[in-house]
Structure formats: C-alpha cells, structure tokens
Amino acid sequence: MKMPEFNLRIPGPVPLPCEVREALSRDMIDHRGPEFAALFDEITEGLKYVFQTRYDILILTSSGTGGLEAALVNVLSPGERVLAVINGFFGERWFEIANAFGLEAIPLRFPLGSGADPEEVRKAIRKAYPCKAVLITHNETSTGVTNDLKAIAEAVRSLENPPLILVDAVSSLGAIDLRPDEWGCDVVVTASQKALMAPPGLSLISVSPRAWEAVEKASLPRFYWDFRKAREYANRRQTPFTPALTVLFGLRESLKLIREEGLDRIFARHREIAEFTRASIKSLGLRLFPEERWASNTVTAVRVPEGLRAEEIIMRMREEHATIIAGGQGELKGKILRIAHIGRVSREDMARAIEVLSKVLKNV
Numbered sequence: 627m628k629m630p631e632f633n634l635r636i637p638g639p640v641p642l643p644c645e646v647r648e649a650l651s652r653d654m655i656d657h658r659g660p661e662f663a664a665l666f667d668e669i670t671e672g673l674k675y676v677f678q679t680r681y682d683i684l685i686l687t688s689s690g691t692g693g694l695e696a697a698l699v700n701v702l703s704p705g706e707r708v709l710a711v712i713n714g715f716f717g718e719r720w721f722e723i724a725n726a727f728g729l730e731a732i733p734l735r736f737p738l739g740s741g742a743d744p745e746e747v748r749k750a751i752r753k754a755y756p757c758k759a760v761l762i763t764h765n766e767t768s769t770g771v772t773n774d775l776k777a778i779a780e781a782v783r784s785l786e787n788p789p790l791i792l793v794d795a796v797s798s799l800g801a802i803d804l805r806p807d808e809w810g811c812d813v814v815v816t817a818s819q820k821a822l823m824a825p826p827g828l829s830l831i832s833v834s835p836r837a838w839e840a841v842e843k844a845s846l847p848r849f850y851w852d853f854r855k856a857r858e859y860a861n862r863r864q865t866p867f868t869p870a871l872t873v874l875f876g877l878r879e880s881l882k883l884i885r886e887e888g889l890d891r892i893f894a895r896h897r898e899i900a901e902f903t904r905a906s907i908k909s910l911g912l913r914l915f916p917e918e919r920w921a922s923n924t925v926t927a928v929r930v931p932e933g934l935r936a937e938e939i940i941m942r943m944r945e946e947h948a949t950i951i952a953g954g955q956g957e958l959k960g961k962i963l964r965i966a967h968i969g970r971v972s973r974e975d976m977a978r979a980i981e982v983l984s985k986v987l988k989n990v
C-alpha cells in the first residue's frame with residue numbers, strides 16, 4: 627500500500643481508505659436509473675447499520691452544517707422556542723442557525739472543556755416551556771468533549787411533553803456509540819467526511835416517527851432541505867435533486883468496511899486509540915484541555931504550553947514533518963491544539979503524530 631504523503635490528523639475531512647479512494651474514480655451514472663436504485667438501497671441499508679436505527683434515513687447533498695439547518699427548518703415553525711445546549715463552537719453555530727431562522731433560541735452554556743449536565747438541561751427546558759426542541763452536540767469537536775447524550779436524552783424524555791431531541795452527531799456517529807431509537811433521539815445528523823470515511827459532500831440524517839409528525843406541522847420555509855420530498859423520493863430509491871454521486875460511490879465502500887470491522891470493534895478501537903493518545907500527551911508533560919472524564923474518543927484537545935505559539939507548532943509540524951493537526955476555534959484560537967483520531971486510524975498513526983509534536987516542542 628502506498629504510504630499517505632501526509633499524516634492528516636484534523637477532525638475531518640479524514641484520510642480515505644484506499645478502497646474508498648479507488649471507488650471515486652468511477653464515471654457518472656444516471657441518478658434516475660436502476661443502477662442508482664441499487665446503490666441507494668445498499669447505502670441506506672449500510673447507514674441504518676451505522677446509525678443503529680430503524681428510523682428513516684435521509685441523504686442530503688451538503689456538508690454537515692446543511693444537515694443541521696435542515697433539521698431545524700423541517701420540524702419547527704417561526705417563533706417557536708428551542709433550547710440550545712452549548713459547550714463549544716459547534717453548539718454556538720447551531721444556536722446561530724436557529725436565530726437566523728427566527729426561532730426563539732435559548733442558549734444553555736456550559737464551560738468550555740466540560741460536558742453538559744443532564745439535570746440542568748432538564749431544568750432549563752422546564753423553565754422554557756413550551757419548548758419545542760432541544761439541540762445537542764453529541765461530540766463537541768472544538769473542545770474535544772463528548773456529552774453524555776444518553777443521560778441527557780433520558781433526562782429530557784422524563785419531562786411531561788418532552789421537546790424533540792435534535793442531535794449534531796457529525797464527529798461521533800460511527801465512532802462513538804449512539805442509539806437514536808433506544809435513547810429517543812428524534813433527528814440525528816452526521817456528515818460523510820468524518821467517521822464515515824468518505825469525502826465531504828453528504829449529510830445523513832435519521833428521523834423518528836415523532837419528528838415526522840412535527841415535519842407535517844412545521845411551517846419554516848424549506849425547499850432544498852424538505853424532508854417530505856426526500857422521503858417521497860427515497861421511496862422510489864432516488865433523491866429529489868442530483869446527489870453527490872462520487873461521494874456516494876465512496877460511501878458505499880466505506881460502509882462495507884464499517885460492516886466488515888463491526889461497530890462494536892470500531893467503538894472499542896476509537897476508545898483504545900484515544901486512551902493511548904491522552905496517555906502519550908500527558909507523558910510529554912502536556913495538559914489535556916477537557917476534564918478527562920469528558921474527553922472525546924475522536925479528537926484530543928491539548929493546552930498550548932505557556933510561552934509557545936499554537937500557530938508556530940502547527941506550522942512546523944506541517945512544514946517539517948508533513949503532519950497536519952488543528953488549532954482552536956473561536957475563543958480557543960491560539961490556546962489549544964487538536965489532534966484527531968477518527969475513522970480509519972491506527973495506534974501507529976497517533977504514535978507518529980505525537981512523536982512529531984514532541985520533536986517540534988523541543989525546539990520551538
């Protein structure tokens with residue numbers, strides 16, 4: 627196998643397995659023809675496996691953010707109240723989208739580096755009645771924190787008249803356990819370029835029966851994102867508009883790889899590699915950014931040591947060692963480094979990246 631030129635350790639897009647890369651060179655097919663129908667079936671079935679769901683799955687052509695916007699415009703009406711649980715940049719972004727669409731979004735913020743407290747979420751919803759939906763980021767990629775989605779969903783569902791639970795699972799689904807049906811998550815959004823190991827270009831969304839009821843009543847304007855149209859076409863094994871065919875070719879292969887390895891083994895591998903990464907970081911004398919009990923299995927955030935510049939560390943790793951890591955976003959810019967271990971990643975990939983980090987730190 628050809629070694630990758632770079633050790634790309636950013637939290638998406640992730641390096642592609644060679645089976646996926648090869649599939650991307652295929653010529654186009656008729657997206658209204660029988661070959662597409664077979665592709666559509668195969669992908670939908672594979673996605674149901676990765677999503678661990680019996681709910682409907684919709685395929686939209688967009689990056690993850692498009693999927694997050696789609697989730698809101700399909701289940702809500704102008705002026706309706708939603709609670710946005712925020713502990714980082716991506717939670718903030720979803721809150722901003724809610725504001726852009728004229729929803730009455732109430733932010734519930736937790737300190738950066740810690741997870742959301744289920745009981746506080748429950749209380750905030752009760753205070754915000756009638757609250758139609760709660761927006762939760764499962765894995766906050768910007769801080770390297772995984773929220774306890776199961777416990778949060780349980781707390782929310784224990785309320786009388788619970789709001790819809792909408793989940794940004796873009797950097798978790800397929801790498802960290804998430805069970806929409808069992809946990810009662812009504813809309814779960816992910817994207818093709820993270821744990822699903824395909825190129826960017828698709829968002830994948832599960833929709834519960836309760837969410838479908840809301841879709842019928844919702845009156846926010848929608849056209850390209852309309853879930854009803856997507857479902858109607860899915861029944862004919864098509865998408866309403868020309869889909870990102872090339873990404874689908876890649877996704878078909880990555881879903882096969884996921885099935886071959888098995889979800890439980892994939893979750894365990896991410897956990898082990900994350901533990902290895904955190905232990906290695908600490909052994910260099912560096913400090914993790916999040917409280918360790920919240921630390922994510924897909925991305926590790928590290929505090930930049932006093933007196934050093936994040937941009938310089940990142941630039942030297944890139945220029946001198948072909949190793950690409952990410953910095954902080956928003957108010958964490960310059961304060962943290964983020965090293966991702968999501969998708970087809972091995973302990974060796976991480977060991978190499980951390981060795982490079984260690985070398986660069988010794989002479990910055």
Ligand SMILES: *Cc1c(COP(=O)(O)O)cnc(C)c1O
Pocket residue numbers: 637638689690691692716763765766767794795796797817
């Ligand atoms: C990557 C990511 C997104 C989506 O970003 P796009 O660039 O729109 O694909 C959304 N939420 C989280 C938590 C992410 O990690």
